Every structure is written in structure tokens, then in C-alpha cells.
Amino acid sequence: MPKSNALTEPFLQPRPAVIKDPSKASGEYKQKKRAKNVSGTLSRIWKYLARRKLKLGLVLFMVLISSALALLGPYMIGIAVDNYLSGEGTFWGMGWVRFLIVLGVVYFLGPITMFLQSVWMIEIAQETVYRMRVDLFSHLHKLPIPFFGKRQQGELMSRVTNDMENVSATLNSSAIQIFSSILILFGTLGVMLSLSPLLTLLTFIVVPLMAIGMRWITRRTGPLFKERQSNLGDLNGYIEETLSGQRIIKAFSQEDRVKQEFAVRNERIRLSGFWAQTISGMIPKLMNSLNNLSFALVAGLGGILAINGQVTIGVIIIFVEYARQFTRPLNDLANQWNTLLSAIAGAERVFEIMDEEVENKDEGKAVKLDHVEGEVKFEHVSFGYDEGRSILSDISFEAKPGETIALVGPTGAGKTTLIQLLSRFYDTSSGKITIDGQEIGTIQRENLRSHMAFVLQDTFLFEGTIRENIRYGRLDATDEEIEEAAKLANAHSFIVRLEDGYDKKLTNGGSGISQGQKQLLAIARAMLADPAILVLDEATSSIDTVTEIKIQQGLQRLMKGRTSFVIAHRLNTIRQADQILVLKDGGLLEHGSHEELLEQGGFYSGLYNGLYNGQDMQEEAGD
Numbered sequence: 330m331p332k333s334n335a336l337t338e339p340f341l342q343p344r345p346a347v348i349k350d351p352s353k354a355s356g357e358y359k360q361k362k363r364a365k366n367v368s369g370t371l372s373r374i375w376k377y378l379a380r381r382k383l384k385l386g387l388v389l390f391m392v393l394i395s396s397a398l399a400l401l402g403p404y405m406i407g408i409a410v411d412n413y414l415s416g417e418g419t420f421w422g423m424g425w426v427r428f429l430i431v432l433g434v435v436y437f438l439g440p441i442t443m444f445l446q447s448v449w450m451i452e453i454a455q456e457t458v459y460r461m462r463v464d465l466f467s468h469l470h471k472l473p474i475p476f477f478g479k480r481q482q483g484e485l486m487s488r489v490t491n492d493m494e495n496v497s498a499t500l501n502s503s504a505i506q507i508f509s510s511i512l513i514l515f516g517t518l519g520v521m522l523s524l525s526p527l528l529t530l531l532t533f534i535v536v537p538l539m540a541i542g543m544r545w546i547t548r549r550t551g552p553l554f555k556e557r558q559s560n561l562g563d564l565n566g567y568i569e570e571t572l573s574g575q576r577i578i579k580a581f582s583q584e585d586r587v588k589q590e591f592a593v594r595n596e597r598i599r600l601s602g603f604w605a606q607t608i609s610g611m612i613p614k615l616m617n618s619l620n621n622l623s624f625a626l627v628a629g630l631g632g633i634l635a636i637n638g639q640v641t642i643g644v645i646i647i648f649v650e651y652a653r654q655f656t657r658p659l660n661d662l663a664n665q666w667n668t669l670l671s672a673i674a675g676a677e678r679v680f681e682i683m684d685e686e687v688e689n690k691d692e693g694k695a696v697k698l699d700h701v702e703g704e705v706k707f708e709h710v711s712f713g714y715d716e717g718r719s720i721l722s723d724i725s726f727e728a729k730p731g732e733t734i735a736l737v738g739p740t741g742a743g744k745t746t747l748i749q750l751l752s753r754f755y756d757t758s759s760g761k762i763t764i765d766g767q768e769i770g771t772i773q774r775e776n777l778r779s780h781m782a783f784v785l786q787d788t789f790l791f792e793g794t795i796r797e798n799i800r801y802g803r804l805d806a807t808d809e810e811i812e813e814a815a816k817l818a819n820a821h822s823f824i825v826r827l828e829d830g831y832d833k834k835l836t837n838g839g840s841g842i843s844q845g846q847k848q849l850l851a852i853a854r855a856m857l858a859d860p861a862i863l864v865l866d867e868a869t870s871s872i873d874t875v876t877e878i879k880i881q882q883g884l885q886r887l888m889k890g891r892t893s894f895v896i897a898h899r900l901n902t903i904r905q906a907d908q909i910l911v912l913k914d915g916g917l918l919e920h921g922s923h924e925e926l927l928e929q930g931g932f933y934s935g936l937y938n939g940l941y942n943g944q945d946m947q948e949e950a951g952d
């Protein structure tokens with residue numbers, strides 16, 4: 330049996346329902362804003378940042394310089410005024426021209442250092458987030474199928490996009506701004522105290538008022554912003570749901586109802602957004618007023634102190650400037666703090682995924698099979714998705730290389746589950762499954778799956794050309810091999826009739842081609858992969874007779890010489906199978922060829938002789 334080296338089609342889990350209201354649907358979403366382990370998360374972010382230690386050092390150096398320059402400018406002006414008034418004529422030992430030049434340099438260098446620190450920090454931030462994104466994405470793809478079964482797709486998406494974006498934005502500016510704000514704040518305080526403790530006290534008298542005012546406002550805006558976020562999530566979920574359910578909405582003429590529901594959700598955002606923005610818009614006004622109050626106090630009381638000779642005019646000028654200056658970092662700190670906390674929470678959510686155990690964690694000692702004949706054995710296999718609920722129990726059978734095994738049974742009997750165990754998307758609870766005598770638990774998962782191909786009912790096509798989609802079966806296949814596979818699969822004739830032939834671009838999961846054509850492509854893909862073991866889920870949807878015949882022919886060629894497991898719906902397929910496994914309630918009820926089972930006169934023969942009069946065996950079995 331030839332060997333393939335690529336999985337032909339991911340064994341898709343059914344798409345989880347879209348979150349209607351993320352704040353309700355997932356407890357996790359609610360906790361999103363707060364990190365549980367801030368120091369642990371910060372140290373992990375640091376590990377990424379530390380790769381650019383040198384540049385980071387430069388950034389910090391620039392922050393120090395720019396903060397020092399921000400303090401120096403007003404200080405120099407104050408000194409100059411004092412020295413001028415006292416008629417000293419020199420300023421720090423300099424003539425006024427030199428002094429002005431130095432002052433000019435101080436004010437000129439300030440923005441330059443800020444520009445440099447910001448550009449370098451953006452570079453570090455973008456690289457850090459780039460690496461984190463790469464790690465997260467590659468980790469996501471190593472996670473086992475059960476992980477995806479338990480998670481909301483939208484929620485996972487939001488971690489890769491929103492949370493990463495949050496981290497990115499914060500690293501870009503907030504982190505450095507917070508650091509610089511703290512430096513300026515303490516620097517200002519230090520210089521002020523050294524000049525006049527009394528004036529410092531006067532200047533800072535407004536700080537508690539600011540704190541009280543800010544607290545009053547944020548207490549009101551906090552819940553409003555949260556509500557707005559949650560409403561936004563709700564609206565996003567609704568838009569996603571209605572877009573993916575477009576056909577159903579149109580088919581049931583639900584457009585008006587959908588519009589009304591959208592309007593209700595949209596209105597909720599408008600209201601919460603209005604109040605959140607209006608109340609938070611009061612912050613700058615409050616800050617401004619208190620700033621002016623501080624200015625008046627320093628100017629007025631400072632004047633009295635100056636008359637009494639306790640401080641100089643220059644010192645008052647320095648204080649007036651600083652008073653204006655220190656509210657900015659205070660403001661920044663208040664603004665950036667929340668952003669920082671939410672970014673840490675976002676990073677934590679990203680790391681949470683990275684900490685999930687990967688599928689091939691302990692595969693170091695696992696074997697790799699270069700060649701597979703296709704002998705498959707199930708020995709007393711039992712399994713349950715959740716503890717305490719058995720789905721398959723004590724299944725035993727043997728498939729010889731090249732045989733076709735039809736899986737028959739009512740809906741929910743466990744046919745898909747059996748296939749999932751064979752491809753090790755899930756591991757058995759007890760018993761063992763072997764391929765060519767090798768227990769599958771001891772084979773590297775990727776290697777195991779490379780010997781299998783899947784043709785499922787719902788063919789998944791990626792955005793790209795038809796050629797690329799077939800090549801998914803084996804990435805190193807030549808164009809000739811792709812065409813050869815398409816010919817064998819009976820897909821070639823329809824492909825060449827398309828406008829761009831093999832180069833036709835497929836979008837939206839292959840919206841431009843029919844269901845039957847999609848299946849032909851899936852067969853071509855599997856043909857190209859050339860696996861020893863094949864998994865087929867026969868389509869139940871009705872396809873026109875000509876295409877149906879083409880699919881059947883393609884499948885016959887594909888199955889030839891390969892061990893094939895078919896979740897069979899067509900009587901023909903079932904009749905021709907070497908073995909039929911009749912599953913019922915998770916157990917192997919009957920097992921044998923079509924003739925043997927008819928002779929047994931059991932469930933299968935009952936189905937066949939009595940109930941069966943249509944096309945779909947599984948449907949009848951379920952009734």
C-alpha cells in the first residue's frame with residue numbers, strides 16, 4: 330500500500346453555537362477584565378520583552394532623560410527670573426545668550442527623546458506581540474480536539490485578536506507612559522519639596538479633591554463601560570450569528586424580526602455608550618477646574634509668602650509650571666492604569682491557552698510507521714466523552730488490509746465516535762486499537778493521521794484555488810499529480826469547464842461550486858494523499874443522478890486497495906462492504922457481511938427486509 334504524508338481533511342467538529350450574550354454565556358468572559366495572577370503574567374510578558382534587553386535599556390534611558398528635561402525647563406526659567414530680578418546678570422554662571430541657548434536645547438531635546446523612546450518602544454512592542462501571536466497560533470494548532478469541543482469559537486477568536494491587540498496597544502504606549510508619569514510625578518514632588526515644603530503642600534492640596542472626584546466619576550462610568558462592552562459583545566455575537574445564518578433567515582423570511590432584534594441591541598449600546606462617555610467626559614473638566622484652583626492657591630498664597638520674603642518669585646514661577654505639569658501624569662496614570670490592568674488580563678487569557686496541554690506532549694518515544702498495510706483491530710474498546718457516560722462499550726472487530734467496513738446504526742449510536750477513536754482525536758477509555766499490530770496509542774499522532782484520509786459529508790474547502798485545495802492532500806504534489814488525482818476522482822471534467830479551471834479561486838468555503846462538486850474535490854484530495862486507511866462519511870443530501878454516479882465511481886476507485894471505514898447511507902455501499910458493523914446504543918449489535926447478517930435474521934435483516942424501502946439505511950435504523 331502506498332504511503333501518504335499528509336492529512337487530507339481535518340475531522341471537523343460541528344461548529345459550536347454562536348454566543349448570544351457573551352457576558353451570560355461564559356463565566357470566563359465576565360472575569361475577562363481582571364487578571365488572576367498579575368505578577369506571574371508580567372513575568373511571562375517580561376520573558377518576551379527580555380529578548381530586546383538592549384533596546385529596552387535605551388528606551389528606559391530616554392524616558393529618564395525626557396522626564397529630567399521636563400523638570401529642568403520650568404526650573405531654569407524660575408532661576409532665570411530670580412537672577413534677573415536680583416540683577417545678578419549671570420544665570421548658573423552663564424550670560425543670558427548662552428543661557429537661552431541651553432534653555433532652547435532643553436526644550437528642543439524633550440520632544441526628540443520622547444519621539445525616540447516611543448519609536449523604539451513600538452518596535453519592541455510589535456515584535457513582542459508578533460512572537461506571542463506566533464506562539465499562540467502554533468500552540469492552538471497542537472491542542473487536542475476535545476479542547477475545541479469545550480470552547481466557544483468566538484471566545485477563542487477573541488483571544489487571538491482582541492486580547493493580543495490589547496497587549497499590543499498597552500506595550501506600545503501605556504507601559505512607557507505609566508513609567509514616565511511616575512518619574513515625572515516623583516521628580517516634581519522632590520524638586521518642589523526641596524524648594525518650599527509649604528508651597529508643595531498648597532499645590533498638592535487639590536490632589537485629594539482630584540482623587541475624590543475621579544473616584545466619584547469612575548465608580549459611575551466603570552459599570553457603564555463594562556455594560557457597554559458586554560452589549561458590544563452581544564451585538565457582535567448577534568451579527569456573526571445572523572451573517573452565518575443568512576440562508577435560514579431568508580428562507581424563513583425572518584429579515585424583519587432580525588432587524589428588530591438588532592435595533593434593540595444597538596439601542597442598548599447607544600444608551601450605555603452615551604452615559605459612559607458623558608460622565609467620563611467630566612474628568613478633564615474637573616481636572617482643569619482643580620488645576621486652576623491649585624494655580625490660584627500657589628499664585629495667591631505664594632505671593633503673600635514672597636512679600637514676606639519666604640520664597641522668591643522664581644520659585645513661584647517654578648511651582649506654577651509644575652502645578653500645571655504634575656496633573657498631566659496624574660491624569661495619565663488614572664487613564665492608563667485601567668488599560669494596563671485589562672491588557673494584563675488579556676495577556677493572562679492568552680497564556681492560559683498556551684498552558685493548555687498539547688496533543689503530542691509525550692510523543693518523544695512514540696513510533697513512526699513508514700509504511701502501513703491497513704490492518705485495523707479493535708479489541709474490547711470502550712469510550713465515553715464525559716466521565717460516567719459510556720458512548721461505546723466493548724467493541725471488537727478486525728479489518729484486513731483493503732477491506733471495506735460499513736458502519737450502520739441509528740443516529741447517536743456512536744459511528745462517528747468510533748472513527749474519532751481510530752484517528753486518535755480521542756483516546757479509548759479501555760481496550761486497544763491497533764494498526765498493523767501496532768497499538769495506535771504508541772504511534773505519533775501526526776504520523777498515524779498521515780496514513781489516513783477523510784472524505785466527509787461537509788467538505789471543508791479553504792480560501793484559495795481549486796488546485797491549492799486539492800494539494801492540501803499532499804503538499805509536495807506536482808500539478809500533473811493533482812490533475813491525475815482529479816481525473817481519478819471524476820473531478821477533472823467539471824474543473825476544466827470552470828472559468829479559470831484549476832486556478833478558480835474558492836471563497837467562503839467554496840460558495841461558487843455545488844455540494845456534489847465539493848465532494849468530488851474531497852475525493853481528489855484524498856486520492857492525492859494516497860493513504861492506506863480511508864474514512865468516508867457518505868453524503869445524505871440528495872445530489873443529481875449524474876454527479877451521484879460520478880461520486881460513486883470516484884469513491885470506488887479511491888477505496889480500491891485501501892482499508893475503508895464508511896458511515897454508509899447507500900444500500901449499495903453497505904451491500905458491497907466486506908463487513909458491516911451494526912452499532913446500537915454504543916454496542917456492536919451485529920457484525921458480518923450483508924448475506925451473513927440477513928441470514929442471522931436480527932436487527933439488520935429486520936431493517937433490510939421489513940422497514941427498509943428507501944435510500945437511507947441510517948435514517949431507517951433510527952426510526
Ligand SMILES: Nc1ncnc2c1ncn2[C@@H]1O[C@H](COP(=O)(O)OP(=O)(O)OP(=O)(O)O)[C@@H](O)[C@H]1O
Nearest residue numbers: 478714715720739740741742743744745746747947
Ligand atoms: N464531543 C462530544 N461530547 C460529548 N458527547 C458527544 C460528543 N460527540 C458526540 N457525543 C455523543 O456521543 C453519542 C454518539 O455520537 P456519534 O456522533 O458518534 O453518533 P453517530 O452514530 O455518528 O450519529 P449520527 O448518525 O447522527 O452522525 C451521541 O449520544 C452524542 O450525543
